[in-house]
Amino acid sequence: MARLSDHRPDTDGSLCHRRLDQLTANMAPLRDVLIETMLLDEEQFRRRLPDLVETHQLRSVDPEPADESPAAVLQDLKGFEPTSVTGFEREYIAKMVRLGTIPLGLTLTGPAYQDNPVRYATQTFQEMTGYSLAALRGENLRLLQGPATDPEAVATLQEGIDIWEQRTVELWNYRADGTRFRNRVTIVPLTGPDGSITNWLGVQKAIDTTDD
Numbered sequence: 001m002a003r004l005s006d007h008r009p010d011t012d013g014s015l016c017h018r019r020l021d022q023l024t025a026n027m028a029p030l031r032d033v034l035i036e037t038m039l040l041d042e043e044q045f046r047r048r049l050p051d052l053v054e055t056h057q058l059r060s061v062d063p064e065p066a067d068e069s070p071a072a073v074l075q076d077l078k079g080f081e082p083t084s085v086t087g088f089e090r091e092y093i094a095k096m097v098r099l100g101t102i103p104l105g106l107t108l109t110g111p112a113y114q115d116n117p118v119r120y121a122t123q124t125f126q127e128m129t130g131y132s133l134a135a136l137r138g139e140n141l142r143l144l145q146g147p148a149t150d151p152e153a154v155a156t157l158q159e160g161i162d163i164w165e166q167r168t169v170e171l172w173n174y175r176a177d178g179t180r181f182r183n184r185v186t187i188v189p190l191t192g193p194d195g196s197i198t199n200w201l202g203v204q205k206a207i208d209t210t211d212d
């Protein structure tokens with residue numbers, strides 16, 4: 001796909017159309033496309049990745065990673081024990097690893113009946129919060145909340161979890177060093193092989209604010 005900068009000004013109508021399409025694609029929120037892509041199976045995910053990388057200019061992502069199985073991708077993760085997660089979780093984590101440095105954080109938690117323990121969090125999420133994967137694993141992400149956290153936003157997340165529905169909120173969170181940041185959080189229920197909700201995907205974005 002051509003980049004915007006590749007187009008020179010001209011009078012060709014079809015080129016203008018293409019440029020408009022490209023602009024529209026660039027404006028599509030990364031979060032929504034990302035969620036859609038994460039929900040694809042491994043093979044479709046691989047096929048979609050180059051387009052996602054190009055459209056959203058995700059320069060840190062290898063659009064065509066080596067043909068490795070999820071187990072092989074996880075084997076290379078430092079301090080991570082691949083056998084500590086289910087096969088379903090491994091597939092999600094392998095996709096998350098490939099998107100680990102994009103400007104949005106990604107988190108995978110276990111089921112609500114286990115209080116949504118963190119199974120994996122991407123590098124961006126670790127940098128955003130100052131917590132390492134080792135510190136996050138097994139924790140519920142309410143550990144980021146504190147005195148200024150909006151109770152209504154927390155209740156909205158809780159409601160989504162109760163009825164297995166996607167929710168997006170903005171709320172104050174606290175980094176490991178105690179400084180706070182505005183976090184836009186989306187939670188997405190993940191349906192496991194048996195048709196029940198076995199896990200949750202989190203997409204987090206630190207929102208620019210002067211009050212942080």
Ligand SMILES: Cc1cc2nc3c(=O)[nH]c(=O)nc-3n(C[C@H](O)[C@H](O)[C@H](O)COP(=O)(O)O)c2cc1C
Nearest residue numbers: 109116140141142144154157158185187200201202
């Ligand atoms: C996948 C996932 C990601 C979440 N990410 C965050 C987060 O980044 N920040 C936050 O304050 N809460 C986050 N939460 C919400 C909390 O884990 C918890 O569900 C919320 O505080 C409501 O439950 P509680 O009232 O029992 O605390 C996330 C939840 C899930 C399932």
